[in-house]
Amino acid sequence: MQRIGVFVCWCGSNIAATVDVKKVAEELKSEPGVVYSADYQYMCSENGQNLIKSAIKDYSLTGIVVCSCSPRMHEATFRKTASEAGINPYMVEIANIREQCSWIHKDMATATQKAIILGRAAVAKVNLNTPLTEGESPVVKRALVIGGGIAGIQTALDIADAGYKVDIVEKKPTIGGKMAQLDKTFPTLDCAACILTPKMVEAAQHENITLYTYSEVEEVKGYVGNFDVKIRKKARYVNENLCTGCGECTSKCPSRKGLNEFNMGLDGRGAIYIPFAQAIPNVPVIDTAQCIKFKTGKCGLCQMNCPSKAVDFSQKDEFIDEKYGAIVVATGFDIITLENYEEYGYSMYKDVVTSLEFERLMNAAGPSKGHLERPSDHKQPKTIVFVQCVGSRDTTGCGKEYCSKICCMYTAKHAMLTREKYPDTEVYVFYIDVRTPGKNFDEFYRRAVEQYGVHYIKGMVGKVYDDGQGHLMVRGSDLLANEQLTIKADMVVLAAATKADESARKLGTMLTASMDTNDFFTEAHPKLRPVESPTAGVFLSGFCQGPKDIPETVAQAGAAAAKVIGLLAKNKLKSNPCVARADSLICSGCSNCEKVCPFGAITYAETDVNDGTVREKRRVAVVNEAVCKGCGACTVACPSGAMDLKGFTNKQIFAEVDAICRQTGE
């Protein structure tokens, strides 16, 4: 029989304001096994912990129940307290009467009753607890970064600089991500390529970094410190080792109908192409959907003209299996498609463009060589209307409810750059709010208005239509002047909402990393653990966690790297002793647990079984405790109940449910 001590925490007024803590302590005193019960203002304080320690000694306690906050907050604290006082740390149970009780209830009587029931369940469980000992598992000193944009590159560089091996997996043929497509960056207006490409080169040349471009993560197994990842390296049809990047093939390709993704489809490219001049690796890739050789079997001009015989039409996807200690997600963002926003005429008028297209139109390496011209007739626009919040902060269900965060600043940038280069161009910006919280951000926006004379109009655009003479008529409302207005424009630029990259959802499922409804990855704690996923060993870098500009992305990338370094610096991780075990007397060896185990922790062995009446050799399950993560999937898959989870046995769970359901007569 256990001797159990119950410790009810007030958490200041957090719990005590809604739960009658004295009554909880009093009621739990009469639960089976309970020999001591007390309440205290802050159980996690040193005094509170000393109260627990002395009670353990004075009353010879064998187990304790702390009724307090979520076990995520202080379970570790109280386990340490218990072990300092001489009892096994796994003889501690937490009854969460704060997050799951006091914080969500208003009525003291019901909250108190619920707290008592939660405490009762914890007592019932401790009665069946047994001491457990932690094991150890090794850490693979290698990190995987998924996504090769600025976030992924920065995280990889920081980890690599600390001396650990890092692999970057990028699904596109080159690293660089969205930042490579940008022209200038706010608020300093330095050229994006000028600050990004040195980092790309550094990543490519770093002795600790391996790049897997045009590659995708196919499968993730394992757990923190020991992930097994399968990477699919898609066939480029160009041998990376032989190719010198001379570009001969790309200029000889007769198929020119491909849309240049890097320039947002504003110009064409060959079927064999290098995404952009500073691409890394500087190795072309063949678009098989476009390539004449792949479609008809005839052509092969690129292969014939390649001086280093690098073009290889028979190349196949390759699979790379690698082990990692940590995984960083840096999958970045994309912009939404605009089919829900027909009122802006994006699909009808060539001169209605997205901001990302506008970046390319302004860029010296863009389709117009940096000369701002409108796509329809290549004339320089004299009046440009920018529309902000196209799909952002949209509660109608057509777009995204969140603020995309970056649009206010880049629109100010676009407006400013246009006025700087072409002072005779009139620039209008329709906005709901201008949000400029950031270092030197508001100053930047004010410069656009005050110094560059950009016309900011508070209001939304209702319609964009053609006046039949080559002009776009933009009808909107000016809420400050309280009037409707129509602007005759040559070009309209839409600040389309951002969204999580499409690959994120699939990856999130693979990593069992939680995501929000917008497919942004969730952080372990919104304030205190912003770069960690709740899934141990998975870290978040950049836009994949939520909208971010470049400075924030880089800062977060560094933070994620620091967390990874902290993990990889450890030689061993303490492993959870709450792992599965199989009862060989009951096990039928059916293999269901093996099939359901996500970690491959279960094998089978012919074992001598002797239950007193039957003696035989049987095939029974054996759990590899170092690999088992205690998820419990096997315990529910096992039809005979032979699989049990230490620390969470079926009996303990039954006991908890029983305690909760027990009629109290009240």
Add this chain to the structure above:
Amino acid sequence: MQMIAEKIKEKIKELTENGKISRVMGWKKGLYGYDSEPFVFENGDLRDFTYDAFSGANLCKYMIAQSKNDGDGKILVLLKPCDTWGFELLDKEHRIKRENIYALGIPCGGMVDIEKIKKSGVKGITEISEKEDTLILKTMYGEKEVNKKDYLLDKCLVCSSKEYKDCDELFMTDLCGDTAEYDRFEEVEKLEKLSSSEKFEFWRSQLEKCIRCNACRNVCPACSCVKCVFDNDNSGVAAKANANDFEENLFHIIRAFHVCGRCVDCGECSRVCPQNIPLHLLNRKYIKDIKELYGDEDEAALLTFTTEDKEPSVVYERGKNNV
């Protein structure tokens, strides 16, 4: 059928003489011609061996015990198409020693439910013989001929496949009859349309007939645990289930959950139930759900995980439409 039975006997003799098998798991004639039962024929003695319209019993489950000892040599087991599904499951779940078994797939044209014949008013049957699809019933009150197809077992009415799985040899299987045209999910769909309380009432009234004879469990090829949770005092399951008069209900519901995703829909549970509880409908509902949620191809849908799997919220979503 008699012709087939004779041919099978010849085949058995041949296999025995070749030393391929030492025993035979088959059906033995009963007293009245409609009560054949599973039997192990040893030493080449095939007296009273039969394979007739009443050999509905699936023999695969006996293989757990019969294949255990390596010293006993190989046992021949006769399997109809639907019997092989359970046999395959037992093999997959390592419950039988496959190397000690010679599985012979035999033809099936549907098996007859004697209860249905009796219910139709035929009394005092003393002997039954078959002529193609006609059953000649000798009774104390004279002879009567009936069409076998009118009295098939429920499981045969929804016969869905003539595919043999995991057999060592197929014997005369081209003589198999056709599969049924009846949709096996039709009855489930009818139940799905009921309201929650109607469903509850339906199952309550069915399950309260249960006398806990455990026949369904003992015949089920998916219920093959070394120790059933209901027999294991230490598991606490039995004690929980019989906390009130809901025990029989819980027994069947827990059993359905335990075989969920593994049930091969052989229909044996309902065939053997002395109280005629349509137990197969519980299992078939799960099969239908699994098919709808995870597709036809996923054999171990509940034990495997793919990124395309339905999110658990689907249960809630579906539940909303069916209050």
